[in-house]
């Protein structure tokens with residue numbers, strides 16, 4: 001579905017000299033339809049930069065990006081826009097993901113309108129929105145409200161409904177639950193996993209929290225300073241980490257705090 005081959009990204013260090021800083025270095029991975037790759041690493045290691053490359057919001061300095069079998073590394077923005085219909089990103093701060101002046105119904109329907117899937121306010125559009133809020137666990141009364149009139153968890157459910165509205169093939173979830181309480185995080189992650197079973201999208205799930213990544217990922221890639229240090233099946237990486245860096249990440253993990261997240265993986269599988 002989505003594949004990165006030897007992708008690197010560097011930026012000029014300053015406006016005077018020719019020196020560059022390498023943010024992402026020779027990263028390769030592939031995510032199949034219906035599969036989640038968890039990307040874990042410390043703050044500033046290049047995770048978001050990698051997410052932007054995978055969705056072609058930015059171009060890599062070198063390397064190749066393949067989406068749905070096609071090379072999208074250098075395709076024109078107009079062509080990428082068509083493909084982006086099937087690529088969605090969920091960011092950390094749910095409040096900023098929705099326009100505060102647009103009611104939840106219209107925010108959920110917006111992408112379908114942009115891509116002319118249904119007529120605005122048509123019965124088909126209403127039916128689809130109703131279907132989507134049932135999947136994410138929102139009530140009809142929430143649809144008339146503005147984002148500021150919902151809790152953080154409810155807003156993130158609305159974001160998920162919007163993301164699912166156009167049958168995505170690839171979702172990047174960049175710390176989508178880190179601003180939420182642990183029990184609310186667990187609910188959102190469970191919805192994401194359940195929706196993935198139905199919609200079969202590939203998912204790159206980014207977090208600095210191993211408990212969250214473990215709850216949703218089939219495989220994990222551990223990143224540090226722009227490099228993937230190790231990757232593999234979730235339980236194998238967690239049970240037998242190969243690098244000191246990953247071991248240190250694991251040491252922070254096993255606390256009662258995350259038991260609730262552990263349950264997510266068990267309940268959905």
Ligand SMILES: Nc1ncnc2c1ncn2[C@@H]1O[C@H](COP(=O)(O)OP(=O)(O)OP(=O)(O)O)[C@@H](O)[C@H]1O
Nearest residue numbers: 011012023041042043044045046047048049050208
């Ligand atoms: N456009 C840019 N120009 C120069 N440097 C950049 C640019 N974008 C990001 N960086 C730098 O790249 C590094 C990695 O940033 P990135 O946001 O990818 O990290 P991250 O792992 O997602 O961090 P966090 O978990 O804190 O969000 C940072 O040092 C950042 O300052």
